[in-house]
Amino acid sequence: MLTARDLVARFPGREPVLSGASITLPDGGRVALLGANGCGKTTLLRCLSGAHRPERGDIARDGVRLEHGRRGLREHRSAVQLVLQDAADQLFSADVTQDVSFGPMNLGLPVAEVRARVDDTLAMLGIEHLAERATHQLSYGEQKKVALAGAIAMAPSVLLLDEPTAGLDPEGVAEMTAILDRLHSDGTSLLVATHDVDWALAWADAAAIVVDGMVRQGPVAEMLDDQALLASARLTPPWTLRLAPRLGLRGRPRTLDEMAALIQARLTENRTTA
Template sequence: MSAILSATGLDYSYPGGVPALRRLDLKITAGRKLAILGPNGAGKSTLLLHLNGSLRPDRGGVLLAGQPGDYTRRGLIAWRSRVALVLQDADDQIFAATVAEDVSFGPLNQGLTGAEAAARVQGALQALGIADLADRPTHMLSGGQKKRVAIAGAVAMQPEILLLDEPTAGLDRTAADQLITLLHDLARGGMTLVFSTHDIELALLLADDVALFRNGAVLAQAGAETVLADANLLAGAGLRPPVVVDLWLGARQRGLCPAGAPMPRSVPEFLEMLAPLAQ
């Protein structure tokens, strides 16, 4: 399948000559969930800022639906309407007095009328399960609520692609699980998701595809089952396979798993796969 968004040969250095991206190539397929997986400091956030036009590469380029990124003011508005970005720290993104006002900023910036923007806001808040927070002052939100509000602000713009930088960072296990469920729901609705993470367990739970990242470059990009089960490949990025995958690989080597069974994404899936042995 052709890429809806891609990066080719990206080079980028921060002021002072600090390299962040090195000859980076990446392809994003419509309707898929792509994890950009790698250690902290590898350049994952810098890549996301290139994918929505917030940063411009020193060399190489970004293609949206096969067309070069347009860095004019009008071009960037159109680009960011199609490719929305949710930052790692929601406090960097939320600035309005109330939740509804904050979520309405993007649609209003797209030139929608007040009524059209209000309808977008209501739909986004309902999709994220926070319609009851519409009038809540943003400074009174919990960390998990702020994360949902930031995502709702992006969803209200009705983008084709949603970029998320470390989406579960700072969330407790319950809030993280709720967010993962919401992201699965958005994907089922047809939205393409791209998320950066150093958490290999999150990649296992959410991703269809994985781009393994280290030192500003993509070491490999393939289906999640291919990348997350390859211990040698993961070691190149300083990572190990998820615990569930380690167990599954060991069980498969011992003939305990059905031939051709897909890689389990969670402990319950793995236990269900082994259930016939207990009969």
């Protein structure tokens, strides 16, 4: 379990971005991190990864507090990996294989093990064909997958992903979702920042919403049905949760299929009573 308690984070000369933010990522959890542009999602993910040192508050993994010294950070990063919002910021080697190898090499793993991890990861993401490509020539969607590959090759128990579906075509979003589902079924805990409330409702178990430097966390359907909370976070409710009450349906359908099932049940009920 990865937790942050009462984080205060700020940049020089500015008001705090986070002012007492707490969040819990349970083992095997799928948590969506939501909130307005500039509310502090990326800053929170950077704190959780150890990249940004908060002014106050604790980060802990399985109850052990993160120490920001060299050894503490090294140990933390072998378990917790952050995939950046802008993949281009994450890729710095000349070609894809080198880039994905970088982290595992740094762990001091034998070359054969590194090679196996890279091959397995590229295969899992369906991007073996990119292995020899120059990183600076990759398309945006390809960059996102390669950046994710670099994190997955570290075999982390926790993955923090900053807007992994943003800017992808619909097929790309479906592929990314399938990859996240695969990681989840392999036991990886996932915290995903996104602006896509429909996607968050369908995919996550819990939502963490950043408002005024703090985090409100709870079951995803409950959180995304809280109009006042959403308004304060500059979010609109997912379409299924807007449509269900207008059709007089009970429950909180999370997907098109769940919505269709509720409508079908209502139609059947109407036919029986008619």
